[in-house]
Amino acid sequence: MKQSLLLLFLFLYSVSSFFTQELFPHNEPASNVGKNVLTVRASSEEFQDQGEIRNFQAYRFQFGLSANWMLTETFSFSNHHGSQLPNGFILHDSLGAPYTQGASRGKSYPYLFESMKVNLKYRFLCRDSEHKHFRMAAYADFSGGNEAHAEAEPNLTGDNSGMGAGIISTLLLHKFAASLNAGGILPADYKDVFRGIQMSYGKAAYVNLSLGYLLYPRVYTSYKQTNINLYAEFQFKTYGGAQILENGRSVSVQDVPALEPGSYLEFRPSIQFIIRSNTRVDLSLAEPLVNRSWTHYYPVYMFSIQQNIYFRQ
Amino acid sequence: MNRLLLVIVSLVILALPVNAQFTSVKINVIGLTCSACSFGTERSIRQLKFVEDVKVDLNTNIAEITFKKGEPVYIDQIVKKVYDAGFSVGKVIATYHFTNETVNGKSWNVGEDTYMNLSTNAVDPSGDKEMTFVADKYMKKSDYKLYKPQIDAVKMMVKGNRSGHLYYVAM
Numbered sequence: 001m002k003q004s005l006l007l008l009f010l011f012l013y014s015v016s017s018f019f020t021q022e023l024f025p026h027n028e029p030a031s032n033v034g035k036n037v038l039t040v041r042a043s044s045e046e047f048q049d050q051g052e053i054r055n056f057q058a059y060r061f062q063f064g065l066s067a068n069w070m071l072t073e074t075f076s077f078s079n080h081h082g083s084q085l086p087n088g089f090i091l092h093d094s095l096g097a098p099y100t101q102g103a104s105r106g107k108s109y110p111y112l113f114e115s116m117k118v119n120l121k122y123r124f125l126c127r128d129s130e131h132k133h134f135r136m137a138a139y140a141d142f143s144g145g146n147e148a149h150a151e152a153e154p155n156l157t158g159d160n161s162g163m164g165a166g167i168i169s170t171l172l173l174h175k176f177a178a179s180l181n182a183g184g185i186l187p188a189d190y191k192d193v194f195r196g197i198q199m200s201y202g203k204a205a206y207v208n209l210s211l212g213y214l215l216y217p218r219v220y221t222s223y224k225q226t227n228i229n230l231y232a233e234f235q236f237k238t239y240g241g242a243q244i245l246e247n248g249r250s251v252s253v254q255d256v257p258a259l260e261p262g263s264y265l266e267f268r269p270s271i272q273f274i275i276r277s278n279t280r281v282d283l284s285l286a287e288p289l290v291n292r293s294w295t296h297y298y299p300v301y302m303f304s305i306q307q308n309i310y311f312r313q
Numbered sequence: 314m315n316r317l318l319l320v321i322v323s324l325v326i327l328a329l330p331v332n333a334q335f336t337s338v339k340i341n342v343i344g345l346t347c348s349a350c351s352f353g354t355e356r357s358i359r360q361l362k363f364v365e366d367v368k369v370d371l372n373t374n375i376a377e378i379t380f381k382k383g384e385p386v387y388i389d390q391i392v393k394k395v396y397d398a399g400f401s402v403g404k405v406i407a408t409y410h411f412t413n414e415t416v417n418g419k420s421w422n423v424g425e426d427t428y429m430n431l432s433t434n435a436v437d438p439s440g441d442k443e444m445t446f447v448a449d450k451y452m453k454k455s456d457y458k459l460y461k462p463q464i465d466a467v468k469m470m471v472k473g474n475r476s477g478h479l480y481y482v483a484m
Contacts, residue, residue, distance in 0.1 A: 023347065034353045035397035067399050128344025128401035129453065131374075172346065214347070220371030223352050277352035308349075310356045 022170055024210040025270040025282040025304065026233045027181045030135035030170040032070035032123055036311040038063050043282075043304030047297045050106030054080055054296070056114075056158060060306075068126075072119040076158040079111045080295075081147040084192055085199070089150065090246050098246045102256035103150035114158040115145025121168075133172050139183075140165045151258040151295050152202045152242035154187035159295065160201060162187035181208040185239075196247035202240030202261060209234045212272075227274040231284070237293070238263035258294035265290040270302075280306040334410040334423075335386045336441060342374045342395055343403035343453070350400065357398040361390055392451055403453050405446040407482075411438040425477025431463050432483040444482040 022029040033039050041060040046053060056078040063071050086107060090098050118141070125136035141164040143156040154160045166183020187201040212231035241261040244251035253259045270284030286300040342354055351369045358367050358376065363384035369376045380386050388407060395402050414421045416436045420429040430436050431447055446452070447460045464481055471479065 023349070031399055034357055034399050037353060064399070067396050126344070126401070128403075130341075130343050130403060131346050133344040172344075220348055223348055223371070225348070227348060274347075274349050277348045280349070308353065310353070312360055 022172060022177055022179060022210075022212065023229065023272065023274070023280065024179060024212060024233060025231055025272060025284050025302070026235070026268050027179060027208045027210045028072075028121065028137075028139070028168060029179050029210075030123055030125075030137040030168040031133075032067065032121060032137070033062055033064040033308070034310075035064045035066050038309045038311065039306055040309065041280075041304055041306035043302065045296075045300055045302045047300045049297050052106045052108055054078070055111075056080060058157060068123045070121045070123075072117075072121070074117040074119070074157055076114040076117075076145075077111060078114050078147075078158060079109045080114070080159070081112075081149055082109050083112060083146055083148060084195075085148045085150060085190070085197060090197065090244070090251055098244075098249055098251040099254050100244060100251050100256065100259070101254055102258050112147060114147050115143050115156075115161065117141060117143040117157055131172075133170075135170050137168045137170075138165070139168070141185075148190055148192070148199075149201065149295075152260060153237070153239045153258075153262065153293060153295050154185045154201045154204050155295060156185055156187075160185075160187040162201075166206075177212065179208075179210040181210070182206070198245045200243040202242060204237055204239035206235065206237040208236070223277040227272075227277075229272040229274070231268075231270040231272060233268040233270070234289070235266045235268060236263070237266075262291065262294065264288055264292050266293065268302075278308050280304075282306075334412060335380060335388065336408045336410050337377065337379045338388060338391065338405060338407040340376045340378065340391065340395065340405050341403035342369075342376055342400050344400045345374060350398075354395055354398040354400055357394040358391055361387075361394065363387070364391075388446065396450070402451055404456075405451045406443055407446065408441050408443050410441050414438050422477075427477060427479045429467065429479060429481055430484050431460055431467075431481050434484060436484065442484055444484040447481040447483055 022031065039062040043058045045056040056076065058074050058076040060072060060074045065071055086103055089103055090100050092098055119139055121137050121139040123135060123137040127134045141156050144161045149159040154162060156162055156164050162185060164183055164185040166181055168179060168181045170179040171177060183206055185204040190199040210231065210233045212229050214227060215230050216228040217225050239262060242259040266286050267289045268284055268286045270282055273281045282304045284302045287298055292298065345351065348371050351371050351374060355367050355369050355376065358364060358378060363380050363386050365379045365381045367376055367378050378391060388405060392402050392405065416438045419436060420427050421436065421438065449457055
Protein backbone atom coordinates (compact mmCIF):
# COMPACT_ATOMS: atom_id res chain seq x y z
CA MET A 1 0.00 0.00 0.00
CA LYS A 2 2.81 2.39 0.95
CA GLN A 3 4.54 1.59 -2.31
CA SER A 4 1.45 2.36 -4.37
CA LEU A 5 0.88 5.65 -2.56
CA LEU A 6 4.48 6.60 -3.26
CA LEU A 7 4.01 5.70 -6.93
CA LEU A 8 0.85 7.81 -6.99
CA PHE A 9 2.62 10.78 -5.44
CA LEU A 10 5.51 10.49 -7.91
CA PHE A 11 3.09 10.35 -10.80
CA LEU A 12 1.14 13.40 -9.56
CA TYR A 13 4.40 15.26 -9.19
CA SER A 14 5.60 14.28 -12.67
CA VAL A 15 2.40 15.28 -14.46
CA SER A 16 2.24 18.62 -12.69
CA SER A 17 4.68 20.08 -15.24
CA PHE A 18 2.54 19.15 -18.27
CA PHE A 19 -0.81 20.06 -19.70
CA THR A 20 -3.38 17.52 -18.76
CA GLN A 21 -6.50 16.19 -20.38
CA GLU A 22 -9.70 14.90 -18.88
CA LEU A 23 -10.99 12.54 -21.56
CA PHE A 24 -10.37 9.63 -19.21
CA PRO A 25 -10.76 6.18 -20.77
CA HIS A 26 -12.18 4.50 -17.64
CA ASN A 27 -13.91 7.28 -15.75
CA GLU A 28 -16.23 10.03 -16.75
CA PRO A 29 -15.11 13.55 -15.83
CA ALA A 30 -17.61 15.93 -14.20
CA SER A 31 -17.91 17.62 -17.60
CA ASN A 32 -20.58 16.49 -20.06
CA VAL A 33 -20.60 16.29 -23.83
CA GLY A 34 -22.13 19.40 -25.38
CA LYS A 35 -25.84 19.91 -25.91
CA ASN A 36 -27.17 17.94 -28.91
CA VAL A 37 -23.91 16.05 -29.29
CA LEU A 38 -23.99 12.26 -29.51
CA THR A 39 -20.88 10.24 -28.84
CA VAL A 40 -20.79 6.63 -29.94
CA ARG A 41 -18.18 4.34 -28.43
CA ALA A 42 -17.34 0.73 -29.13
CA SER A 43 -15.03 -0.90 -26.59
CA SER A 44 -13.53 -4.30 -26.06
CA GLU A 45 -11.76 -5.91 -23.10
CA GLU A 46 -9.81 -9.16 -23.15
CA PHE A 47 -8.11 -11.33 -20.59
CA GLN A 48 -7.09 -14.95 -20.32
CA ASP A 49 -8.97 -17.17 -17.92
CA GLN A 50 -6.84 -20.32 -17.72
CA GLY A 51 -6.50 -20.67 -21.47
CA GLU A 52 -9.97 -19.36 -22.25
CA ILE A 53 -10.02 -15.91 -23.87
CA ARG A 54 -12.66 -13.82 -22.13
CA ASN A 55 -14.01 -10.96 -24.17
CA PHE A 56 -16.32 -8.12 -23.20
CA GLN A 57 -17.73 -5.64 -25.67
CA ALA A 58 -19.70 -2.51 -24.93
CA TYR A 59 -21.49 -0.07 -27.20
CA ARG A 60 -22.03 3.23 -25.51
CA PHE A 61 -24.22 6.13 -26.62
CA GLN A 62 -23.86 9.44 -24.82
CA PHE A 63 -26.13 12.39 -25.51
CA GLY A 64 -25.91 15.93 -24.16
CA LEU A 65 -29.45 16.94 -23.17
CA SER A 66 -28.16 20.34 -22.08
CA ALA A 67 -24.87 21.71 -20.85
CA ASN A 68 -25.65 20.25 -17.42
CA TRP A 69 -27.57 17.02 -18.14
CA MET A 70 -26.22 14.02 -20.00
CA LEU A 71 -27.76 10.64 -20.73
CA THR A 72 -25.62 7.56 -21.38
CA GLU A 73 -26.76 4.12 -22.51
CA THR A 74 -24.39 1.20 -22.62
CA PHE A 75 -25.18 -2.18 -24.17
CA SER A 76 -22.72 -4.93 -23.35
CA PHE A 77 -21.97 -8.44 -24.58
CA SER A 78 -19.50 -11.01 -23.29
CA ASN A 79 -18.51 -14.64 -22.90
CA HIS A 80 -17.88 -14.18 -19.16
CA HIS A 81 -20.89 -16.10 -17.87
CA GLY A 82 -23.77 -18.31 -18.83
CA SER A 83 -27.37 -17.19 -18.63
CA GLN A 84 -27.64 -19.48 -15.57
CA LEU A 85 -25.16 -20.37 -12.84
CA PRO A 86 -23.19 -23.39 -14.11
CA ASN A 87 -24.16 -26.92 -13.17
CA GLY A 88 -22.07 -27.97 -10.20
CA PHE A 89 -21.97 -24.43 -8.77
CA ILE A 90 -23.93 -25.73 -5.78
CA LEU A 91 -22.86 -29.08 -4.33
CA HIS A 92 -24.22 -31.09 -1.39
CA ASP A 93 -22.34 -32.81 1.39
CA SER A 94 -23.16 -36.27 2.70
CA LEU A 95 -25.92 -34.80 4.89
CA GLY A 96 -27.42 -32.97 1.91
CA ALA A 97 -26.32 -29.52 3.10
CA PRO A 98 -25.56 -27.19 0.17
CA TYR A 99 -22.13 -25.66 -0.29
CA THR A 100 -20.19 -24.08 -3.14
CA GLN A 101 -16.62 -23.94 -4.31
CA GLY A 102 -17.49 -21.20 -6.81
CA ALA A 103 -17.60 -21.36 -10.57
CA SER A 104 -14.75 -23.35 -12.07
CA ARG A 105 -12.23 -21.21 -13.96
CA GLY A 106 -11.45 -21.61 -17.62
CA LYS A 107 -14.97 -22.77 -18.45
CA SER A 108 -16.23 -21.96 -21.92
CA TYR A 109 -19.39 -19.84 -22.16
CA PRO A 110 -21.35 -18.71 -25.21
CA TYR A 111 -21.20 -15.11 -26.31
CA LEU A 112 -24.28 -13.42 -24.81
CA PHE A 113 -25.96 -10.06 -24.45
CA GLU A 114 -25.09 -9.02 -20.89
CA SER A 115 -26.90 -5.87 -19.93
CA MET A 116 -28.13 -2.40 -20.67
CA LYS A 117 -27.04 0.37 -18.36
CA VAL A 118 -28.59 3.83 -18.24
CA ASN A 119 -26.63 6.62 -16.62
CA LEU A 120 -27.98 10.09 -15.94
CA LYS A 121 -25.42 12.72 -14.98
CA TYR A 122 -26.02 16.23 -13.74
CA ARG A 123 -23.23 18.78 -13.61
CA PHE A 124 -24.15 20.89 -10.61
CA LEU A 125 -21.04 23.01 -10.27
CA CYS A 126 -19.00 24.68 -12.97
CA ARG A 127 -16.25 27.18 -12.20
CA ASP A 128 -14.49 27.96 -15.49
CA SER A 129 -11.48 30.17 -15.96
CA GLU A 130 -8.63 30.62 -18.44
CA HIS A 131 -7.32 27.09 -19.14
CA LYS A 132 -8.70 25.81 -15.89
CA HIS A 133 -11.91 24.67 -14.30
CA PHE A 134 -13.37 22.96 -11.29
CA ARG A 135 -16.54 21.02 -11.91
CA MET A 136 -18.69 18.63 -9.95
CA ALA A 137 -21.39 16.26 -11.10
CA ALA A 138 -23.72 13.69 -9.58
CA TYR A 139 -24.93 10.62 -11.41
CA ALA A 140 -27.22 7.64 -11.08
CA ASP A 141 -26.87 4.26 -12.80
CA PHE A 142 -29.60 1.75 -13.57
CA SER A 143 -28.72 -1.58 -15.09
CA GLY A 144 -30.67 -4.61 -16.23
CA GLY A 145 -29.12 -7.80 -17.50
CA ASN A 146 -29.66 -11.47 -18.06
CA GLU A 147 -26.36 -13.15 -17.18
CA ALA A 148 -25.57 -15.19 -14.08
CA HIS A 149 -22.62 -13.45 -12.47
CA ALA A 150 -20.79 -15.93 -10.21
CA GLU A 151 -18.65 -13.55 -8.11
CA ALA A 152 -19.46 -11.36 -5.09
CA GLU A 153 -18.08 -8.16 -6.62
CA PRO A 154 -20.84 -6.21 -8.38
CA ASN A 155 -20.36 -4.38 -11.65
CA LEU A 156 -23.21 -2.50 -13.30
CA THR A 157 -21.58 -2.40 -16.74
CA GLY A 158 -22.24 -5.97 -17.71
CA ASP A 159 -22.20 -8.33 -14.76
CA ASN A 160 -25.13 -7.19 -12.59
CA SER A 161 -28.56 -5.69 -12.65
CA GLY A 162 -29.03 -3.02 -10.03
CA MET A 163 -28.45 0.62 -9.39
CA GLY A 164 -25.75 2.93 -8.26
CA ALA A 165 -24.90 6.56 -7.73
CA GLY A 166 -21.85 8.72 -7.29
CA ILE A 167 -20.23 12.11 -7.29
CA ILE A 168 -17.43 13.28 -9.57
CA SER A 169 -15.08 16.21 -8.93
CA THR A 170 -12.78 17.27 -11.74
CA LEU A 171 -10.05 19.86 -11.39
CA LEU A 172 -8.12 21.31 -14.32
CA LEU A 173 -5.50 23.77 -13.13
CA HIS A 174 -3.30 25.03 -15.95
CA LYS A 175 -0.75 22.22 -15.91
CA PHE A 176 -2.46 19.82 -13.56
CA ALA A 177 -5.75 17.98 -13.67
CA ALA A 178 -7.32 15.25 -11.60
CA SER A 179 -10.72 13.66 -11.29
CA LEU A 180 -12.17 11.81 -8.37
CA ASN A 181 -15.18 9.60 -8.83
CA ALA A 182 -16.72 8.17 -5.65
CA GLY A 183 -19.85 6.08 -5.61
CA GLY A 184 -21.73 3.02 -4.55
CA ILE A 185 -23.44 0.02 -6.15
CA LEU A 186 -26.59 -1.74 -4.98
CA PRO A 187 -26.74 -4.93 -7.07
CA ALA A 188 -29.98 -6.79 -7.63
CA ASP A 189 -30.23 -10.49 -6.71
CA TYR A 190 -29.87 -13.27 -9.22
CA LYS A 191 -32.83 -15.64 -9.09
CA ASP A 192 -33.15 -19.06 -10.69
CA VAL A 193 -36.75 -20.00 -9.87
CA PHE A 194 -36.51 -23.37 -11.60
CA ARG A 195 -33.54 -24.54 -9.49
CA GLY A 196 -34.58 -22.56 -6.39
CA ILE A 197 -31.32 -20.58 -6.30
CA GLN A 198 -31.03 -17.01 -5.11
CA MET A 199 -27.73 -15.20 -5.05
CA SER A 200 -27.18 -11.79 -3.44
CA TYR A 201 -24.04 -9.92 -4.40
CA GLY A 202 -22.02 -7.63 -2.18
CA LYS A 203 -22.89 -3.96 -1.99
CA ALA A 204 -19.90 -1.96 -3.15
CA ALA A 205 -18.26 1.43 -2.69
CA TYR A 206 -15.55 2.72 -4.97
CA VAL A 207 -13.18 5.65 -5.38
CA ASN A 208 -11.47 6.20 -8.71
CA LEU A 209 -8.69 8.70 -9.27
CA SER A 210 -7.89 9.65 -12.86
CA LEU A 211 -4.95 11.65 -14.15
CA GLY A 212 -3.72 12.39 -17.62
CA TYR A 213 -1.45 14.54 -19.68
CA LEU A 214 -1.05 15.74 -23.23
CA LEU A 215 2.08 14.25 -24.77
CA TYR A 216 1.62 15.69 -28.24
CA PRO A 217 1.30 18.33 -29.63
CA ARG A 218 3.21 20.72 -27.39
CA VAL A 219 1.66 23.64 -29.28
CA TYR A 220 -1.61 23.42 -31.21
CA THR A 221 -1.57 24.48 -34.84
CA SER A 222 -4.73 22.87 -36.23
CA TYR A 223 -7.61 20.52 -35.52
CA LYS A 224 -5.96 18.00 -37.82
CA GLN A 225 -3.07 17.34 -35.44
CA THR A 226 -3.41 13.95 -33.80
CA ASN A 227 -3.36 14.46 -30.04
CA ILE A 228 -1.63 11.84 -27.93
CA ASN A 229 -2.68 11.73 -24.30
CA LEU A 230 -1.36 9.51 -21.53
CA TYR A 231 -3.54 8.54 -18.60
CA ALA A 232 -3.09 6.87 -15.25
CA GLU A 233 -6.23 5.76 -13.46
CA PHE A 234 -6.44 4.18 -10.04
CA GLN A 235 -9.56 2.27 -9.12
CA PHE A 236 -10.27 1.32 -5.55
CA LYS A 237 -13.27 -0.84 -4.78
CA THR A 238 -14.55 -2.53 -1.67
CA TYR A 239 -17.52 -4.90 -1.59
CA GLY A 240 -19.37 -7.30 0.64
CA GLY A 241 -19.58 -11.07 0.30
CA ALA A 242 -22.10 -13.05 -1.70
CA GLN A 243 -25.00 -14.76 0.04
CA ILE A 244 -26.50 -17.76 -1.69
CA LEU A 245 -29.70 -19.60 -0.92
CA GLU A 246 -30.90 -22.88 -2.35
CA ASN A 247 -34.59 -23.49 -1.73
CA GLY A 248 -34.36 -21.15 1.27
CA ARG A 249 -31.29 -22.92 2.78
CA SER A 250 -28.09 -20.98 3.15
CA VAL A 251 -25.31 -22.27 0.89
CA SER A 252 -21.98 -22.32 2.67
CA VAL A 253 -19.07 -20.74 0.84
CA GLN A 254 -15.97 -22.87 1.32
CA ASP A 255 -12.85 -20.81 0.95
CA VAL A 256 -13.84 -19.12 -2.31
CA PRO A 257 -12.16 -15.69 -2.50
CA ALA A 258 -14.41 -14.72 -5.44
CA LEU A 259 -17.49 -15.02 -3.21
CA GLU A 260 -16.04 -13.43 -0.09
CA PRO A 261 -15.92 -9.73 0.81
CA GLY A 262 -12.96 -8.00 -0.76
CA SER A 263 -11.25 -4.78 -1.70
CA TYR A 264 -8.57 -3.97 -4.20
CA LEU A 265 -6.69 -1.18 -5.95
CA GLU A 266 -6.14 -1.45 -9.66
CA PHE A 267 -3.88 0.60 -11.92
CA ARG A 268 -5.08 1.36 -15.44
CA PRO A 269 -2.58 3.14 -17.66
CA SER A 270 -3.77 4.22 -21.11
CA ILE A 271 -2.61 5.88 -24.27
CA GLN A 272 -5.15 7.86 -26.24
CA PHE A 273 -5.12 9.19 -29.79
CA ILE A 274 -7.53 11.94 -30.78
CA ILE A 275 -7.72 12.09 -34.53
CA ARG A 276 -8.94 15.27 -36.26
CA SER A 277 -10.23 16.47 -32.88
CA ASN A 278 -13.22 14.15 -33.18
CA THR A 279 -12.30 10.46 -33.25
CA ARG A 280 -10.86 8.99 -30.09
CA VAL A 281 -8.92 5.74 -29.81
CA ASP A 282 -7.94 4.41 -26.37
CA LEU A 283 -5.54 1.55 -25.64
CA SER A 284 -5.11 0.48 -22.05
CA LEU A 285 -4.53 -2.33 -19.63
CA ALA A 286 -5.38 -3.09 -16.03
CA GLU A 287 -3.01 -4.47 -13.41
CA PRO A 288 -3.60 -4.91 -9.67
CA LEU A 289 -1.63 -2.79 -7.20
CA VAL A 290 -3.15 -4.01 -3.93
CA ASN A 291 -5.11 -7.28 -3.78
CA ARG A 292 -7.04 -8.11 -6.94
CA SER A 293 -10.45 -8.35 -8.51
CA TRP A 294 -11.84 -11.87 -8.87
CA THR A 295 -14.07 -10.93 -11.79
CA HIS A 296 -11.13 -10.94 -14.19
CA TYR A 297 -7.58 -12.16 -14.63
CA TYR A 298 -4.62 -9.88 -15.28
CA PRO A 299 -3.55 -8.17 -17.38
CA VAL A 300 -6.81 -6.97 -18.89
CA TYR A 301 -6.28 -5.40 -22.31
CA MET A 302 -8.73 -2.76 -23.43
CA PHE A 303 -9.43 -0.99 -26.68
CA SER A 304 -12.06 1.57 -27.55
CA ILE A 305 -12.97 3.85 -30.41
CA GLN A 306 -15.29 6.80 -30.09
CA GLN A 307 -16.78 9.30 -32.47
CA ASN A 308 -18.69 12.51 -31.80
CA ILE A 309 -21.73 13.33 -33.91
CA TYR A 310 -23.00 16.90 -33.83
CA PHE A 311 -26.72 17.49 -34.31
CA ARG A 312 -28.30 20.75 -35.36
CA GLN A 313 -30.67 22.34 -32.89
CA MET B 314 -53.66 48.39 -56.94
CA ASN B 315 -50.17 49.83 -57.30
CA ARG B 316 -50.79 52.13 -54.35
CA LEU B 317 -51.95 49.17 -52.22
CA LEU B 318 -48.79 47.27 -53.15
CA LEU B 319 -46.68 50.30 -52.22
CA VAL B 320 -48.42 50.52 -48.83
CA ILE B 321 -47.86 46.80 -48.17
CA VAL B 322 -44.18 46.99 -49.17
CA SER B 323 -43.71 50.08 -46.97
CA LEU B 324 -45.35 48.35 -44.00
CA VAL B 325 -43.15 45.28 -44.45
CA ILE B 326 -40.01 47.44 -44.59
CA LEU B 327 -41.10 49.36 -41.46
CA ALA B 328 -41.82 46.13 -39.62
CA LEU B 329 -38.32 44.69 -40.27
CA PRO B 330 -36.23 44.71 -37.12
CA VAL B 331 -33.40 47.19 -37.01
CA ASN B 332 -30.24 45.35 -36.07
CA ALA B 333 -26.96 46.43 -34.65
CA GLN B 334 -24.26 46.44 -37.30
CA PHE B 335 -21.82 43.94 -35.89
CA THR B 336 -19.22 42.89 -38.43
CA SER B 337 -17.24 40.44 -36.26
CA VAL B 338 -16.79 39.28 -32.70
CA LYS B 339 -13.94 37.78 -30.69
CA ILE B 340 -14.99 35.46 -27.88
CA ASN B 341 -12.59 34.15 -25.29
CA VAL B 342 -13.85 30.67 -24.43
CA ILE B 343 -12.74 29.56 -20.97
CA GLY B 344 -12.65 26.30 -19.04
CA LEU B 345 -11.00 24.15 -21.71
CA THR B 346 -7.58 23.10 -22.92
CA CYS B 347 -8.09 20.36 -25.52
CA SER B 348 -8.56 20.80 -29.26
CA ALA B 349 -11.52 18.38 -29.25
CA CYS B 350 -13.28 20.76 -26.82
CA SER B 351 -12.53 23.76 -29.07
CA PHE B 352 -13.76 21.75 -32.04
CA GLY B 353 -17.07 21.04 -30.29
CA THR B 354 -17.49 24.72 -29.40
CA GLU B 355 -16.74 25.81 -32.97
CA ARG B 356 -19.25 23.30 -34.36
CA SER B 357 -21.84 24.61 -31.95
CA ILE B 358 -21.29 28.27 -33.01
CA ARG B 359 -21.26 27.39 -36.72
CA GLN B 360 -24.85 26.17 -36.41
CA LEU B 361 -26.04 29.79 -36.16
CA LYS B 362 -27.35 30.88 -39.54
CA PHE B 363 -25.88 34.40 -39.37
CA VAL B 364 -22.34 33.08 -38.79
CA GLU B 365 -20.11 33.23 -41.86
CA ASP B 366 -16.89 31.80 -40.42
CA VAL B 367 -15.29 30.83 -37.11
CA LYS B 368 -11.54 30.71 -36.51
CA VAL B 369 -10.37 29.42 -33.14
CA ASP B 370 -6.86 29.93 -31.78
CA LEU B 371 -6.42 26.56 -30.08
CA ASN B 372 -3.77 27.85 -27.68
CA THR B 373 -5.57 30.98 -26.45
CA ASN B 374 -9.13 29.65 -27.11
CA ILE B 375 -10.17 32.92 -28.70
CA ALA B 376 -12.82 32.38 -31.38
CA GLU B 377 -13.01 35.01 -34.12
CA ILE B 378 -16.44 34.99 -35.69
CA THR B 379 -17.46 36.82 -38.85
CA PHE B 380 -21.04 37.32 -40.00
CA LYS B 381 -23.00 36.98 -43.19
CA LYS B 382 -23.82 40.32 -44.76
CA GLY B 383 -27.41 41.44 -44.30
CA GLU B 384 -28.23 38.83 -41.66
CA PRO B 385 -29.27 40.07 -38.22
CA VAL B 386 -26.62 39.17 -35.64
CA TYR B 387 -27.46 38.02 -32.13
CA ILE B 388 -24.45 38.09 -29.80
CA ASP B 389 -26.51 36.45 -27.03
CA GLN B 390 -27.11 33.38 -29.25
CA ILE B 391 -23.35 32.98 -29.78
CA VAL B 392 -22.74 33.20 -26.04
CA LYS B 393 -25.46 30.59 -25.46
CA LYS B 394 -23.81 28.23 -27.96
CA VAL B 395 -20.56 28.39 -25.96
CA TYR B 396 -22.41 27.49 -22.76
CA ASP B 397 -24.36 24.74 -24.58
CA ALA B 398 -21.03 23.25 -25.68
CA GLY B 399 -20.18 22.93 -21.98
CA PHE B 400 -17.81 25.87 -21.54
CA SER B 401 -17.93 29.50 -20.41
CA VAL B 402 -17.29 32.93 -21.85
CA GLY B 403 -14.37 35.01 -20.52
CA LYS B 404 -14.71 38.03 -22.81
CA VAL B 405 -16.78 39.21 -25.80
CA ILE B 406 -15.25 41.91 -27.98
CA ALA B 407 -17.49 42.89 -30.89
CA THR B 408 -16.71 45.18 -33.79
CA TYR B 409 -19.61 47.55 -34.41
CA HIS B 410 -20.07 49.54 -37.58
CA PHE B 411 -21.59 52.96 -36.84
CA THR B 412 -23.86 54.40 -39.51
CA ASN B 413 -25.49 57.65 -38.52
CA GLU B 414 -26.51 56.56 -35.01
CA THR B 415 -27.28 59.46 -32.69
CA VAL B 416 -25.29 59.14 -29.52
CA ASN B 417 -27.01 60.58 -26.49
CA GLY B 418 -24.22 61.05 -23.95
CA LYS B 419 -22.98 57.48 -23.46
CA SER B 420 -25.77 55.57 -25.16
CA TRP B 421 -27.38 55.05 -28.52
CA ASN B 422 -30.40 53.17 -29.79
CA VAL B 423 -30.63 50.48 -32.40
CA GLY B 424 -34.28 49.76 -33.01
CA GLU B 425 -35.75 49.14 -29.57
CA ASP B 426 -32.41 48.15 -28.05
CA THR B 427 -30.10 50.53 -26.23
CA TYR B 428 -26.32 50.28 -25.99
CA MET B 429 -24.60 52.06 -23.14
CA ASN B 430 -20.88 52.66 -22.86
CA LEU B 431 -19.65 52.22 -19.29
CA SER B 432 -16.08 53.34 -19.89
CA THR B 433 -14.96 56.97 -19.44
CA ASN B 434 -14.14 57.29 -23.15
CA ALA B 435 -16.50 59.31 -25.34
CA VAL B 436 -18.37 57.40 -28.05
CA ASP B 437 -17.23 58.34 -31.54
CA PRO B 438 -20.13 57.21 -33.77
CA SER B 439 -18.17 56.74 -36.95
CA GLY B 440 -16.74 53.69 -38.69
CA ASP B 441 -15.81 50.40 -37.00
CA LYS B 442 -15.42 50.43 -33.23
CA GLU B 443 -14.54 47.60 -30.84
CA MET B 444 -16.63 47.16 -27.72
CA THR B 445 -16.44 44.72 -24.85
CA PHE B 446 -19.78 43.44 -23.63
CA VAL B 447 -20.31 43.90 -19.90
CA ALA B 448 -22.68 41.26 -18.52
CA ASP B 449 -22.62 38.40 -16.06
CA LYS B 450 -22.35 35.56 -18.60
CA TYR B 451 -20.27 37.56 -21.08
CA MET B 452 -17.13 37.98 -19.01
CA LYS B 453 -15.15 36.52 -16.12
CA LYS B 454 -16.92 36.92 -12.79
CA SER B 455 -13.96 38.89 -11.38
CA ASP B 456 -14.18 41.39 -14.29
CA TYR B 457 -17.95 41.71 -13.99
CA LYS B 458 -17.65 42.55 -10.30
CA LEU B 459 -15.71 45.71 -11.22
CA TYR B 460 -18.62 47.00 -13.32
CA LYS B 461 -21.43 45.82 -11.03
CA PRO B 462 -21.76 49.03 -8.90
CA GLN B 463 -21.86 51.14 -12.09
CA ILE B 464 -24.56 48.90 -13.62
CA ASP B 465 -26.63 49.00 -10.42
CA ALA B 466 -26.46 52.82 -10.45
CA VAL B 467 -27.59 52.94 -14.12
CA LYS B 468 -30.45 50.54 -13.41
CA MET B 469 -31.73 52.87 -10.67
CA MET B 470 -31.83 55.74 -13.17
CA VAL B 471 -33.46 53.98 -16.11
CA LYS B 472 -36.21 52.15 -14.23
CA GLY B 473 -39.50 51.74 -16.08
CA ASN B 474 -41.02 49.79 -18.89
CA ARG B 475 -38.61 48.95 -21.67
CA SER B 476 -39.50 46.87 -24.67
CA GLY B 477 -35.94 46.43 -25.94
CA HIS B 478 -32.73 45.24 -24.31
CA LEU B 479 -30.22 47.45 -22.59
CA TYR B 480 -26.71 46.25 -23.40
CA TYR B 481 -23.76 47.49 -21.39
CA VAL B 482 -20.48 47.80 -23.24
CA ALA B 483 -17.03 49.22 -22.64
CA MET B 484 -15.28 50.91 -25.55
